[in-house]
Amino acid sequence: MRPSSDRNRHLDDDLDSNHDLDVSADPGPREECGVFGVWAPGEDVANLTYYGLYALQHRGQESAGIAVSDGRRIVVFKELGLVSQVFDEQTLSSLRGHLAVGHCRYSTTGSSVWENAQPTFRTTAAGSGIALGHNGNLVNTAELRDEVAQLVASGAAQQSKIAATTDSDLLTEILAATAADVGLEEAATRFLPRVRGAYSLVFADEQTLYAARDPHGVRPLVLGRLERGWVVASETAALDIVGASFVREVEPGELLAIDEDGLRSTRFASPEPKGCVFxxxxxxxxxxxxxxxxxxxxxxxxxxxxxxxxxxxxxxxxxxxxxxxxxxxxxxxxxxxxxxxxxxxxxxxxxxxxxxxxxxxxxxxxxxxxxxxxxxxxxxxxxxxxxxxxxxxxxxxxxxxxxxxxxxxxxxxxxxxxxxxxxxxxxxxxxxxxxxxxxxxxxxxxxxxxxxxxxxxxxxxxxxxxxxxxxxxxxxxxGDYPIPLPDAARLGKHLLELSPSVPTASGAESGDPGPLSVGSGAVDALRRS
Structure with missing residues (x-):
């Protein structure tokens, strides 16, 4: 997904050439995404997430979003644009709760449209919500697409009017379809070993913040400590800006769960580290x-x-x-x-x-x-x-x-x-x-x-x-790819747009009224469907 700050926007990022002097056709290495999560009762988690995403803006400039839970309901606000363009004081003050998931996106799967902005959201059959942010890119997206189609056909998932076309959306869909029976933590432990590719995930239900990193640890993900809570983020610089102390990296193949019972760690796969040298x-x-x-x-x-x-x-x-x-x-x-x-x-x-x-x-x-x-x-x-x-x-x-x-x-x-x-x-x-x-x-x-x-x-x-x-x-x-790649026909940024439409479920369309999706793009997306 995604994808470096003051760092840095490389010339190639925005400049191009008309063979020499055009400003838009020579995008160099575009980043992937930035993810941020915080569990901190009593703190202003929306503001903390805003500043965390601001520190991670270099990792994605196409869209930004924050999901906040107050323990009863997840509220999602996301929109196209930079973090500072998407959020203002009024918006942030409306996002109240004890945990939050944030994301800034550059698209590596799916186009840059509102429907593909993150955090993604789904509602389980039990009525609980799941919000998810993803940094990385999967290589078995086609398989997951087929799995979602089967879930919809079997009635395990309901069809959505929001036509997202990202691997992240598929992850959220499958987690939601299985979490109702076994809970989100167990659903993730069972599902993540089947996910192939690069993923650093921050996701949450109404009570618990989760973080997971693929067995190769391709993309960075770190854990930090606040006086009254915990933070997970793509980079240590985001911990610094919110005043969190660095604890350790989330290990490859590790799932963290953070709630009122503390921090729990589960190994869902054996680590085979292959961090991105770039x-x-x-x-x-x-x-x-x-x-x-x-x-x-x-x-x-x-x-x-x-x-x-x-x-x-x-x-x-x-x-x-x-x-x-x-x-x-x-x-x-x-x-x-x-x-x-x-x-x-x-x-x-x-x-x-x-x-x-x-x-x-x-x-x-x-x-x-x-x-x-x-x-x-x-x-x-x-x-x-x-x-x-x-x-x-x-x-x-x-x-x-x-x-x-x-x-x-x-x-x-x-x-x-x-x-x-x-x-x-x-x-x-x-x-x-x-x-x-x-x-x-x-x-x-x-x-x-x-x-x-x-x-x-x-x-x-x-x-x-x-x-x-x-x-x-x-x-x-x-050219030495550590995670085996599928056939070319089952790869590509626009795979889910070029393939037959895959129905997906959404809390906004299920029995639960779903998240409060604010931002003009949300209304437009439903209207266009």
Whole structure:
């Protein structure tokens, strides 16, 4: 699902090229999603969740939502837009309760429409509600789709008028169909071993907050302690912002349950750790810690190793802000070349629902970055970026720097060549669109127009993470997918939109009146069905 903060929105995120200068067709590695949950009687859980999601905004900017329970009823508010656009003080003050589930989304399964915003919600046959947020991407979505169809056909689930098309929705549906008989905790323990792919889940019924992580632990998920409660979140940075102390990571294959009886842990699968190495390179905030390793420190070390692996005579090292900054600092330290700021980033250019005119699109990279000519002019530059996907952004950047007076432009990339798509929660381009899949390093260099090009090696990147190679997934770099993939026909972001319609159940349509779904999108979705 989804998918890095001040970190960072990478140039490729929003800028594109009309072969050089269009601002929307070269999305680089898009994030997946951010999840946040809190159980804290007596605290303002809606506000805590809002700030937690704000800290995780880099992981998804398409929609945001919060579900709150007061012990009797779950209230859901979700809408398209950034966290700060979706929620205001009036909305947050209406979300009262003792536990909450929050989610910010970038779509890796299903389109960016209100129906696919999270948390998802379902009502069990017993009348209790389930709200769920998911970070990751499943690889047996087609099987789960067929299972839901069977549940509807058998009468175990009721048909919904809200046509969501996400793997997360299927998870919620199946949990709801089985929880009425055995309870949500037992239903999750039985069901999660059958779910294949990457998932860090935060979900809840009216009384209990749950968190679960897939057996490979592809996406991060951490547990924190408040004075009067508990927090779970995608990254440690979200714990920091709400004043929670870090306790530990949710382990791969672990289900946590938090309620008035305390915290319970269940192992539903044997752990086989394969954490995503791209979290260290780009996805996570630099002020996050993953598996005991500071993301910022890992990125600086990648830069140092880049300097060792690809030295060059130059006058100045500059980053592509913000995601290239730590690696550029490391490159300067490792090479002895001075570090400086050669590009100024417009912090307020981001995703928008207003499509720019062609005139604005042709501004291209200058809408996002502007060179400091007095610093660049006459210099031999080392330009450090986090990754190259299609190459359009780097091509435009090299041209802009030469126009600003750079004598030489040497590009250094803080990750190996991206040659394979990700099926576990990062929305890369298709393999055919990945420039490193079609060209060797010299071909990429010529394509983007720089004087020299160097990528950090897989070995250097892994060493910088301080994690054993055996515990990391680097499939986008080496094509070694740790979770087996189905046939291509049963994969894809829009699988559930291209396949026959799958009826699903919803609390809003079952015997229980369901959640209070507020936000204009909710009404529109029911009207359109």
């Amino acid at each position: 979290e260290y390179v780009y996805l996570a905030r630099p002020d996050t810690t993953i598996a005991g390793r500071s993301v910022h420190a890992a990125r600086v070390e990648i830069g140092r190793r880049l300097a060792q692996e690809h030295p060059v005579d130059a006058d100045l090292v500059i980053p592509v802000p913000e995601s290239g900054t730590p690696a550029a600092i490391g490159y300067a330290q490792g090479s002895g070349i001075p570090y400086g700021q050669g590009l100024v980033k417009n912090q307020y250019v981001g995703r928008t629902f207003i499509q720019p005119s062609q005139t604005i699109r042709q501004l291209g990279i200058r809408l996002k970055l502007n060179p400091l000519r007095e610093i660049i002019r006459g210099k031999r530059l080392v330009v450090v970026d986090d990754s190259i996907v299609r190459g359009n952004t780097q091509r435009a950047l090299v041209r802009m720097l030469r126009e600003a007076g750079a004598v030489e432009v040497h590009v250094r990339i803080a990750s190996p060549p991206v040659r394979w798509p990700c099926f576990y929660g990062i929305d890369f381009a298709t393999r055919a669109e990945l420039i490193a899949n079609n060209l060797d390093e010299e071909g990429v260099r010529r394509s983007i127009g720089c004087d020299t090009l160097g990528y950090v090696s897989v070995e250097g990147m892994v060493a910088a993470s301080e994690q054993p190679r055996s515990r990391l997934c680097a499939a986008c770099f080496d």
